[in-house]
Amino acid sequence: MKRFFKIFLIIVGIITVFLLAFISFAYFKTKSFKEKSIERQKRVISFQSNDSNDYFEYSVDINKSGDFTEGFKFLNKAVELDPKLHLGYRGWIRLRKMRDFDKALEDFDRLDSLTPKFVDAPWGEDIDFLRGECYFGKKDYNKGIELFNRNIENQKEDWADIHSFVYLGLCEYELGNYEKAITEFKRALKQTENVPESYFGMAKTYQKLGQIDKAKENILKAENNMDYKRDDKYNEFLNEIYMSEILEFKRKLN
Numbered sequence: 001m002k003r004f005f006k007i008f009l010i011i012v013g014i015i016t017v018f019l020l021a022f023i024s025f026a027y028f029k030t031k032s033f034k035e036k037s038i039e040r041q042k043r044v045i046s047f048q049s050n051d052s053n054d055y056f057e058y059s060v061d062i063n064k065s066g067d068f069t070e071g072f073k074f075l076n077k078a079v080e081l082d083p084k085l086h087l088g089y090r091g092w093i094r095l096r097k098m099r100d101f102d103k104a105l106e107d108f109d110r111l112d113s114l115t116p117k118f119v120d121a122p123w124g125e126d127i128d129f130l131r132g133e134c135y136f137g138k139k140d141y142n143k144g145i146e147l148f149n150r151n152i153e154n155q156k157e158d159w160a161d162i163h164s165f166v167y168l169g170l171c172e173y174e175l176g177n178y179e180k181a182i183t184e185f186k187r188a189l190k191q192t193e194n195v196p197e198s199y200f201g202m203a204k205t206y207q208k209l210g211q212i213d214k215a216k217e218n219i220l221k222a223e224n225n226m227d228y229k230r231d232d233k234y235n236e237f238l239n240e241i242y243m244s245e246i247l248e249f250k251r252k253l254n
Contacts, residue, residue, distance in 0.1 A: 044074065052081035056089070063093055064234075079107075087111040088122025092130065096235045101134040108134070119154050126151045129161050137238050141171040162188050163230060166197045166239055173205055181205045194228040196221075200241050203249065212253060219250045 091107030132147035
């Protein structure tokens with residue numbers, strides 16, 4: 001029994017030593033990381049860093065808070081140091097958060113010129129889809145159609161963002177090409193039946209064509225599929241729809 005307790009105490013001692021060593025290592029590692037982080041932040045604020053990622057990372061939280069004037073001081077420096085790496089993100093911010101369509105297009109076009117024979121994907125989205133959104137926002141619907149179609153060519157029909165087809169339908173609708181608009185909305189529904197934006201677009205289009213029964217049928221489908229709407233708690237999309245407008249349209253039809 002004494003031998004057992006002796007072995008037990010030795011094991012406990014070894015475990016304690018390793019645990020204390022690990023805690024000490026973690027403490028000094030964390031302290032070192034914090035010190036390096038503070039030092040890097042000082043270099044960024046004084047614009048002494050030569051690493052574009054330092055400026056980019058520092059700008060992210062500032063831009064997320066909506067202080068674009070301050071955030072862009074550092075994001076612009078990141079772009080200056082490495083335009084290929086950061087132009088896409090700056091364009092994405094200008095499109096999605098600032099609605100500065102012209103400046104966003106400048107960034108996307110410049111990035112595209114720097115990467116010939118390569119299809120860029122700023123912040124994970126096809127560059128032509130994003131440029132199409134810019135032109136949609138500018139109400140240049142013909143140019144938007146050109147870019148959304150190019151995006152579909154880039155990604156192929158079955159892999160393109162489903163809202164490429166929704167936007168094509170919206171552009172054709174705005175141009176008064178109602179039959180073509182319905183065709184485009186239906187292309188989205190071929191990918192999945194749960195696209196409330198397409199149903200709402202078709203409801204409005206059928207109303208324009210005087211086909212009220214079909215308009216009522218599609219507005220009901222839009223309402224029933226609202227759980228699948230394009231949604232992001234951080235960004236409002238240009239083609240985003242809301243239950244309030246669905247119900248208002250439905251009320252007017254009835």
